[in-house]
Amino acid sequence: MIDWIAIFSNAAQELISPTTAAYALAALGLAIHFGYTGLLNFGQAGFMALGAYGYAISILSFGFPVWAAVLVGIGASIVFALILGIPTLRLRADYLAIVTIAAAEILRLIFTTNTFDAITGSASGLQGYKTGFAALNPIPDGTYGFGPFTYNAYDWWIRIVGWSLVTVLAVVTWLIMRSPWGRVIKGIREDEDAVRALGKNVYSYKMQSLILGGVYGTLAGMIFVLPRSVVPANYQTSLTFFVYAILLLGGAATILGPVIGSMIFWVLLSFFSGFVARAVEAGWLPFMSQVQAGQLRFILVGVAIMLIVIFRPQGIFGNKKELAFVK
Amino acid sequence: MSSDVTPTSTPVKTTGLHVGDAEPGCRKVDPILIADGVKRTFGGLTAVDVAHVEVPRGAITALIGPNGAGKTTFFNLLTGFDKPDAGTWEFDGRSLAHVPAYRVARMGLIRTFQLTKALGLLSVLDNMMLGAKGQTGENLFRSVLPFLWRKQDDEIEAKALEILARFKLEAKKDDYAASLSGGQRKLLEMARALMSDPTLVMLDEPMAGVNPALTESLLDHILDLKSQGMTVLFVEHDMHMVRHIADWVIVMAEGKIVAEGPPQNVMQDPAVIDAYLGAHHDTDLGATDTGHVEALKELIDDEQ
Ligand SMILES: Nc1ncnc2c1ncn2[C@@H]1O[C@H](COP(=O)(O)OP(=O)(O)O)[C@@H](O)[C@H]1O
Ligand SMILES: [Mg+2]
Numbered sequence: 001m002i003d004w005i006a007i008f009s010n011a012a013q014e015l016i017s018p019t020t021a022a023y024a025l026a027a028l029g030l031a032i033h034f035g036y037t038g039l040l041n042f043g044q045a046g047f048m049a050l051g052a053y054g055y056a057i058s059i060l061s062f063g064f065p066v067w068a069a070v071l072v073g074i075g076a077s078i079v080f081a082l083i084l085g086i087p088t089l090r091l092r093a094d095y096l097a098i099v100t101i102a103a104a105e106i107l108r109l110i111f112t113t114n115t116f117d118a119i120t121g122s123a124s125g126l127q128g129y130k131t132g133f134a135a136l137n138p139i140p141d142g143t144y145g146f147g148p149f150t151y152n153a154y155d156w157w158i159r160i161v162g163w164s165l166v167t168v169l170a171v172v173t174w175l176i177m178r179s180p181w182g183r184v185i186k187g188i189r190e191d192e193d194a195v196r197a198l199g200k201n202v203y204s205y206k207m208q209s210l211i212l213g214g215v216y217g218t219l220a221g222m223i224f225v226l227p228r229s230v231v232p233a234n235y236q237t238s239l240t241f242f243v244y245a246i247l248l249l250g251g252a253a254t255i256l257g258p259v260i261g262s263m264i265f266w267v268l269l270s271f272f273s274g275f276v277a278r279a280v281e282a283g284w285l286p287f288m289s290q291v292q293a294g295q296l297r298f299i300l301v302g303v304a305i306m307l308i309v310i311f312r313p314q315g316i317f318g319n320k321k322e323l324a325f326v327k
Numbered sequence: 328m329s330s331d332v333t334p335t336s337t338p339v340k341t342t343g344l345h346v347g348d349a350e351p352g353c354r355k356v357d358p359i360l361i362a363d364g365v366k367r368t369f370g371g372l373t374a375v376d377v378a379h380v381e382v383p384r385g386a387i388t389a390l391i392g393p394n395g396a397g398k399t400t401f402f403n404l405l406t407g408f409d410k411p412d413a414g415t416w417e418f419d420g421r422s423l424a425h426v427p428a429y430r431v432a433r434m435g436l437i438r439t440f441q442l443t444k445a446l447g448l449l450s451v452l453d454n455m456m457l458g459a460k461g462q463t464g465e466n467l468f469r470s471v472l473p474f475l476w477r478k479q480d481d482e483i484e485a486k487a488l489e490i491l492a493r494f495k496l497e498a499k500k501d502d503y504a505a506s507l508s509g510g511q512r513k514l515l516e517m518a519r520a521l522m523s524d525p526t527l528v529m530l531d532e533p534m535a536g537v538n539p540a541l542t543e544s545l546l547d548h549i550l551d552l553k554s555q556g557m558t559v560l561f562v563e564h565d566m567h568m569v570r571h572i573a574d575w576v577i578v579m580a581e582g583k584i585v586a587e588g589p590p591q592n593v594m595q596d597p598a599v600i601d602a603y604l605g606a607h608h609d610t611d612l613g614a615t616d617t618g619h620v621e622a623l624k625e626l627i628d629d630e631q
Contacts, residue, residue, distance in 0.1 A: 175471045180456070180464030180480060187446045187457050193408065194444035194516075198458050199432035199523060200465070208467050321503070322448055 002282055007274035009148035014266035016149065021162030022048075022224035023265065027246040027258030028169055029216030034244075035252035036177060037209040038189035040097035043084065044243050046104030047214040049235035050076045051221025053111055053120065056230045059129040061119055066132045070222065077218035080107075081211040089206045096210075101237060112232040120232075127229035133157075155227070162223040166259060169216060174255045185209055186253075245305050251315025253322075260316060268304055273297035338550050341574040342589065344383040349588035352379035359384040359527055359558050360405065360436075365414030367400055367582075374400040375411070376582040382527075387549065387559045389569040389590070392579035393603055398562045399441055401579070402531050406438045407431040419526065433460065435526035439533065441562070445512040447505030451496060454504050454515055455487035456480070458522030487522060494518040494548065510537040510545075517548060528552055530561040534568060546572055566594070578602060 014020055026044055033039040054073030058064040064072065084103055088096040114122045137157040145151055151159070176182050184205055187195040192202045224234075246265045250257025276293045279285050285293070314320055346354040358381035367375040375397040382388050390398050403409035405416060407428035416423050418436050426434075446454050462483065463469055464476030491497040494514050499507060504515060513533055520528055533549070534542055550572055552559050563569050569576060569590055576593040578586040580602035586593050593599060 172471060175473070176467065179470035179473065180462045180476060181467050181470035183449070183453055183457050184465055186449055186453075190446035190448055191444045193428075194440070194446060195457065196408075196428045197406070197432055197438055197440070197444070198519070199429050199437075199460055200457075201427075201429050212467070 002275075002278045007271060007278065010274050011267045011271040012148045014270045015263050016159055016163065017266065018158045018162040018223055018227045020262050020266045021159070021166050022220040023243060023246055024166050024259045024262035025169060025220035025223065026217045026243045027250070027262055028166070028173060028255070029213035029220065030243055030247050031252060031254065031258050032173065032185075032209055032213035032216065035247065035254070035257075036182065036189060037185050037206060037213075038093065039089075039206060039210060039213075040093050041100050041210065041213065042097050042237070042240055043100030043102075043104035044214075044217045045235045045237060045239040046080065046100070046107045047077050047217030048221030048224060048239065049104070049107050049111060049232070050080055051218035052225040052230045052235070053126070054218070055222045056126040056129040056225065057119055059132055060126060066136060069129075069132070070219075073218050073222055074215055077214045078211050081207070081214040085207045085210045089203055089210070101240075104235070104240065105237065108232055108235045111235070121230070123232060125229055125231040129230075130154075130226065133226060158223070158226045162226075165219060165223065169219070170255050170259060177255070181205075245301075248315055249305055249308055251318030254315065254317040257315050257317040264316075265301065265305075269297055269301050272300040276300070338572055340589075341383075341386040341553075344386055344575050345587075349592065351584040351587050353381075353587055355381040355383040357384045358382060360416070360418050360560070362401075362405065362416040363414060365401070365404055365411045365416055367397075367404055367409065367411045373582050375404060377401065377414075377579075377584055380577060380584050380587075382558065382560050382577075383575055384558050385553070385556065386574040387553050387561070387572055388575045388577060389573035390560060390562045390577050390579060391564070391566075391569060392585075396579040396602070397582040398579055399531055402438060402529055402562070406436060406529065408438075432523070435523075436529065437520040437523055437525035437527070438529040439513075439516045439520055439531060441531040441535065443509065443512045443516055445504035445507065445515050448503055450501050451491065451504055451507070451515060452484070452487055452500040455491060455519050455522055456483050458519040459483040459486070460523045483522075490518050490521055493551075495544070508538070510541040513537055514541065514545065514548075517545070521552075525557060527558045527560065530559065532562050532564070534563055534565060542568075570594070 026048055029047070030041065030044055033041040051073045054076040055069045058069035058072040059066075080103070084096070084100055088099050110116065111120045112123050116122070120126070134154055134157070137153055139153040139156055141153050143150060143152050144156055177185070184195060184200050187198075187200070188202055188205055192206075196202045242265070246261040247258055249264060250259070250261025273294070276285070276296050277290065280288050280290055280293045288296070308316070312318075314322060344355055346356060360382040362377050362380050364379070365375060365377045366373070390401070392398055400409065404411050405423070407423065407426055407430070414424075418431070418434060421434065423431055432438075446457070449457070462476065463479055464473075469475045488497060488500065491500055494517070496511065496515060496518065499511070504512065507515060513536075517528075517530065517533060530549070533545055537545060546568060549559055549561065573590050576586075576588060576590050577584060578593060578596070578599050580598075585598045585602050586596040588596065
């Protein structure tokens with residue numbers, strides 16, 4: 001018999017999980033890049049890896065306090081954005097796409113190789129960097145919550161910090177996108193030469209956008225590793241594609257889209273994986289092994305996202321009117 | 328091509344713009360733009376090779392020439408959208424060599440494009456407001472603090488609405504620019520150029536593809552720019568319009584300036600007829616050439 005209660009309660013937990021918050025942040029960064037500025041950043045996984053490693057290495061190798069470790073991660077992603085942007089942002093949009101996808105892979109391989117094992121932990125990654133963050137937790141020890149949302153003090157602390165960050169950055173994004181700065185950014189998405197002809201330094205704006213969205217990705221990478229350990233295999237290109245899926249699901253040039261998109265993505269993923277795993281256990285899918293079942297959830301999520309994109313191509317929060325003019 | 332597209336009032340022509348004979352590269356009494364030895368090649372093709380040209384201040388100058396003469400390329404070079412192989416050029420006494428396009432615009436030289444560049448998924452009003460210079464809220468750090476830029480933004484909005492009203496686009500202010508007709512987009516692009524109070528406006532084929540009902544208002548707007556003290560340099564194929572509104576005409580062919588002068592004189596210049604008909608006009612005339620020939624014939628008829 002299938003335990004539906006467990007499947008649903010696991011899925012519901014994803015609504016407020018730190019991973020969902022991390023993906024929401026990364027997608028919000030991509031919304032700035034792709035949705036608002038029209039920059040094709042395919043290296044968001046690289047920015048997330050810099051957040052994760054920048055934070056963990058600063059603490060483990062250099063004994064930095066939490067705030068300094070956060071700044072190191074942010075600094076690393078600003079440098080990364082500059083390295084990616086300086087040669088490519090004057091060129092056609094596709095150059096950035098190629099360079100970002102390659103640079104993110106290079107980063108992941110550097111973190112994976114044995115050469116830097118002493119610092120990066122190579123393939124097995126890093127752990128033991130959470131004490132500083134846990135020490136900042138004002139919540140007294142104990143278990144809190146109700147139903148599926150029952151967690152200990154540390155787990156609540158990650159969720160509070162993660163979702164506060166999502167809220168603050170969503171508001172910041174909303175503010176800047178309705179400002180004259182946002183007007184220039186959206187103009188660049190439509191036609192950068194026209195914006196240049198109006199006296200705006202397009203190159204500088206594109207760089208600002210790349211840096212800002214990249215910093216969101218870096219903060220996402222930090223939230224992402226707080227409930228788990230840092231493992232290089234998590235930062236593959238597929239991570240970037242999941243973040244894009246979330247963005248398109250929610251609506252590319254929207255604020256709520258990436259946030260709600262991330263919630264839907266993770267709830268669906270958890271639901272399907274719970275369902276498939278239990279269905280295999282119950283012998284409903286005799287042709288499948290547990291390992292195959294683990295892959296099936298991505299197929300099902302892919303199908304679900306395809307359906308949403310087909311029947312609501314502007315995303316959940318996107319403006320239907322815009323589609324009428326998309327070439 | 329008849330009188331129904333020309334404005335009813337006869338525009339006042341500015342004369343006495345040049346010094347000496349009206350010949351290619353002749354000096355102007357008060358030039359706003361001067362180009363010297365500007366050359367641009369694409370592979371083996373010399374698209375622009377301008378020895379010397381001056382654009383008179385406070386007047387409407389038409390840049391004409393057959394397709395492929397290099398007019399658009401010359402526009403791109405002057406405005407920093409393309410880099411020449413050689414040459415110097417200055418605007419208002421300041422050299423523009425190596426000045427990026429956005430700085431050229433900030434100096435007061437605003438151009439429009441042959442292929443209209445309305446920002447489709449921005450509202451008409453946002454298109455306009457983007458045109459204003461020196462906006463406090465365009466700085467990322469200040470943009471999060473609306474109280475720093477709200478007042479300026481309101482002023483810019485008021486100005487945008489006023490210009491939109493002049494261009495009869497105010498009813499469309501909240502629509503996406505993508506929903507406008509081709510002619511309305513040309514109008515919008517021109518209106519947007521005015522948001523920065525330019526001193527020189529360069530229009531690349533402002534009338535191309537515009538519905539005749541709108542042509543008249545476009546012409547009036549161009550004349551308006553002059554009456555407000557701006558200098559206009561525009562590319563146009565329709566000789567009627569050139570003759571009607573231009574104070575000065577510069578003719579380009581195969582990258583070079585081949586003739587200059589007031590419109591009524593320049594049309595009779597053999598170099599111009601040659602440029603349009605080509606050296607081999609007995610062999611083959613393409614469809615567009617036929618158009619030019621007709622335009623020229625009409626003009627010559629007009630003169631008589
Ligand atoms: N980017 C380019 N690459 C190669 N050739 C070009 C390019 N731009 C323009 N040309 C060529 O330069 C010549 C001048 O073109 P253009 O300036 O567009 O002429 P016009 O605007 O007078 O019709 C044409 O022969 C055109 O094919
Ligand atoms: Mg042209």
